[in-house]
Amino acid sequence: YIWPSPQLDALESLRFPAEFSFIPSFLEPCGTFSSPAGDGDEEISGRSNAADWIRTAYHDMATHNVVDGTGGMDASIRFAEEQARPENAGNGFSNTLSVLTQVSSHNVSVADLLALGLVLAIEKCGGPQIAFRGGRIDAEEPNIPGVPEPQQDLDSHIASFARQGFTKEEMIGLVACGHTFGGVQHDPFPDIVPELNDPHNVESVAHFDSTSTNFDNNIATKYINGTTLNPLVVGTNATTNSDQRIFGSDGNVTMLSFAKSHQHFASTCADLFARMIDTVPSGVQLTEVITPLPVKPELQPLTIDGDILQFAGSIRFWNLTENPDRVVQIIWDDHVGGVHNLTLLPSQERTPSNFMTWYDFGPTEDVEFLSLDATAGITNMQFTLDDKLEDQGGVGFAVQDALVFSTTSCRTSTSPPAAKFDVAVRRGVNVTRMYTEDEVKDATGHGFLVERYSFSPVEPGAATNTPYTFWTANLTQNATSYVTAEIDGAKISVGPIAAFLALPSCPEL
Numbered sequence: 001y002i003w004p005s006p007q008l009d010a011l012e013s014l015r016f017p018a019e020f021s022f023i024p025s026f027l028e029p030c031g032t033f034s035s036p037a038g039d040g041d042e043e044i045s046g047r048s049n050a051a052d053w054i055r056t057a058y059h060d061m062a063t064h065n066v067v068d069g070t071g072g073m074d075a076s077i078r079f080a081e082e083q084a085r086p087e088n089a090g091n092g093f094s095n096t097l098s099v100l101t102q103v104s105s106h107n108v109s110v111a112d113l114l115a116l117g118l119v120l121a122i123e124k125c126g127g128p129q130i131a132f133r134g135g136r137i138d139a140e141e142p143n144i145p146g147v148p149e150p151q152q153d154l155d156s157h158i159a160s161f162a163r164q165g166f167t168k169e170e171m172i173g174l175v176a177c178g179h180t181f182g183g184v185q186h187d188p189f190p191d192i193v194p195e196l197n198d199p200h201n202v203e204s205v206a207h208f209d210s211t212s213t214n215f216d217n218n219i220a221t222k223y224i225n226g227t228t229l230n231p232l233v234v235g236t237n238a239t240t241n242s243d244q245r246i247f248g249s250d251g252n253v254t255m256l257s258f259a260k261s262h263q264h265f266a267s268t269c270a271d272l273f274a275r276m277i278d279t280v281p282s283g284v285q286l287t288e289v290i291t292p293l294p295v296k297p298e299l300q301p302l303t304i305d306g307d308i309l310q311f312a313g314s315i316r317f318w319n320l321t322e323n324p325d326r327v328v329q330i331i332w333d334d335h336v337g338g339v340h341n342l343t344l345l346p347s348q349e350r351t352p353s354n355f356m357t358w359y360d361f362g363p364t365e366d367v368e369f370l371s372l373d374a375t376a377g378i379t380n381m382q383f384t385l386d387d388k389l390e391d392q393g394g395v396g397f398a399v400q401d402a403l404v405f406s407t408t409s410c411r412t413s414t415s416p417p418a419a420k421f422d423v424a425v426r427r428g429v430n431v432t433r434m435y436t437e438d439e440v441k442d443a444t445g446h447g448f449l450v451e452r453y454s455f456s457p458v459e460p461g462a463a464t465n466t467p468y469t470f471w472t473a474n475l476t477q478n479a480t481s482y483v484t485a486e487i488d489g490a491k492i493s494v495g496p497i498a499a500f501l502a503l504p505s506c507p508e509l
């Protein structure tokens with residue numbers, strides 16, 4: 001995709017997280033279990049976030065009906081009514097949601113995060129790469145029930161997966177791919193698993209295989225060679241041995257192929273998981289597969305200070321081979337035909353990691369931003385790495401300077417928080433309305449924007465030759481907000497607004 005795109009940029013950053021990012025920190029190491037209830041020691045619970053996240057994605061998807069297009073990955077599992085159903089026994093769903101909804105926003109749905117949770121759990125824990133798209137839409141109400149349960153017979157499982165859009169062979173695959181993680185807990189399934197009285201497994205989880213926090217084909221090899229301890233295969237209660245009935249339903253052909261080749265198992269799972277998370281209600285349009293941008297600007301909002309536009313940020317490069325002599329340059333165009341360039345410096349703040357390297361703006365280490373002439377402004381950027389041009393296939397990296405923050409914004413009160421917030425509009429740009437939009441979440445973690453404060457134009461006074469005119473608003477609530485302006489029917493948003501406390505206090509009148 002072409003940068004900038006608020007939604008795709010947000011998805012890309014979550015999909016290809018830097019080291020120590022929020023989501024991966026819950027998978028490091030893969031046996032990590034973070035119980036929000038704080039019940040018991042994480043190390044010895046017998047459970048893992050990875051397993052909870054994978055199961056949650058499946059249970060969200062499993063309500064899909066291919067015939068009428070209802071249900072699927074739409075985060076309807078976040079409703080208490082769905083979690084209370086017998087088909088959704090256990091607290092794995094609320095655990096998963098309490099972590100992943102922390103990074104939901106108006107750009108990234110909870111449903112996208114449930115899909116991404118599965119993708120990152122599989123990839124970070126020994127599994128194959130999975131194609132990830134965004135654009136799922138959070139359901140507004142629970143779906144009708146439809147998740148398979150272990151006591152149901154084989155025919156109803158085949159029918160259930162057919163309703164979800166999967167053949168019998170694909171059902172075998174999907175169950176085996178999912179059940180390479182985790183196991184069955186005593187608490188929600190006392191008839192399948194007894195109390196284990198194991199101080200190293202205090203939640204009494206009978207694991208599907210001996211490597212329950214890692215992706216591998218043990219689920220198949222142990223099943224085929226008859227040494228499996230999978231409680232849904234060799235459980236004492238035959239009625240709930242659903243994996244046994246499912247795995248054997250094609251005469252073990254599929255499971256044998258998985259046991260023979262880890263590679264075949266991994267690539268089959270990658271395909272099936274991708275199809276599973278792309279199973280969405282009809283009408284939902286998913287994005288393209290998110291791939292890492294080779295060059296990704298991470299810009300601060302442009303800020304005007306008198307005649308100067310402060311331009312700051314970093315450029316993230318993907319998969320650069322190490323080369324201390326490399327020269328990275330930014331080239332930018334302005335509104336009056338000027339072309340400028342500057343050498344960027346390797347970031348002082350971020351060490352290269354996970355294929356990522358950052359270069360920062362700023363002519364010297366103690367200058368944090370580039371000073372642009374406000375009249376000339378900026379329209380477009382390109383970058384060069386030694387002799388290689390990076391210009392997104394010729395379109396460049398567009399920068400909007402129609403709407404910019406202002407250094408005249410200031411804090412009028414710390415407690416309660418209040419600020420005079422100024423936004424400058426480039427002369428010639430016809431703004432019809434300007435307001436803030438707060439990033440908020442409902443009680444289920446679904447994120448959206450709410451319009452809050454209106455801006456009004458500041459009387460221009462005598463200065464009609466200045467490149468920008470000003471709009472101002474009095475904000476009285478600290479929140480993550482964007483400034484949005486309607487310009488000739490289109491909308492431009494800038495932000496987010498820095499916390500009030502970071503603004504300088506207003507000069508006494």
Ligand code: HEM
Pocket residue numbers: 047048050051052054055058089090092148149150151157174175177178179181182183184185186188189242246
């Ligand atoms: C007929 C189909 C299925 C049945 C009857 C079934 C049944 C179960 C049961 C009873 C548990 C124990 C849950 C707990 O104690 O918390 C479980 C766990 C799990 N299932 Fe399934 N499952 C099925 C299909 C799938 C599929 C298709 C996936 C993923 C693609 C999946 C992924 C998981 C995972 C990862 C766990 C471990 C959860 C944890 O340890 O926290 N299951 N399954």
